Amino acid sequence: xxxxxxxxxxxxxxxxxxxxxxxxxxxxxxxxxxxxxxxxxxxxxxxxxxxxxxxxxxxxxxxxxxxxxxxxxxxxxxxxxxxxxxxxxxxxxxxxxxxxxxxxxxxxxxxxxxxxxxxxxxxxxxxxxxxxxxxxxxxxxxxxxxxxx
Numbered sequence: 001x002x003x004x005x006x007x008x009x010x011x012x013x014x015x016x017x018x019x020x021x022x023x024x025x026x027x028x029x030x031x032x033x034x035x036x037x038x039x040x041x042x043x044x045x046x047x048x049x050x051x052x053x054x055x056x057x058x059x060x061x062x063x064x065x066x067x068x069x070x071x072x073x074x075x076x077x078x079x080x081x082x083x084x085x086x087x088x089x090x091x092x093x094x095x096x097x098x099x100x101x102x103x104x105x106x107x108x109x110x111x112x113x114x115x116x117x118x119x120x121x122x123x124x125x126x127x128x129x130x131x132x133x134x135x136x137x138x139x140x141x142x143x144x145x146x147x148x149x
Contacts, residue, residue, distance in 0.1 A: 035089035062116040067108025
């Protein structure tokens with residue numbers, strides 16, 4: 001994985017190789033298959049909700065990054081026989097949890113209570129339209145760098 005700098009925004013981001021993308025997709029497919037047959041207990045659900053409510057920073061987000069916050073490690077200690085990713089994905093499948101994948105290391109999802117996921121996330125049509133508009137603006141600036149913004 002390489003860290004690159006976007007020439008337009010100047011922001012750094014991580015770029016996965018095609019092999020890393022394929023491996024990541026295979027891991028996610030395995031988690032989703034395992035989650036489809038998994039039934040989280042009431043104790044697990046309460047643990048996930050308590051973790052989100054206790055450790056999120058509401059000044060930044062209503063969500064909790066499962067990797068950075070230490071949630072995954074805490075879940076693994078509390079429930080050693082269950083993978084945190086399988087439990088949270090099963091909760092998503094049942095509508096008891098919302099999550100947003102991340103594109104930065106450690107690539108752990110942001111966990112949200114079901115009614116608190118930001119509405120701007122997950123709207124593929126809106127995101128595609130915004131991306132197309134941004135691409136057009138960038139192409140316009142590249143073609144005419146002296147034009148006013």
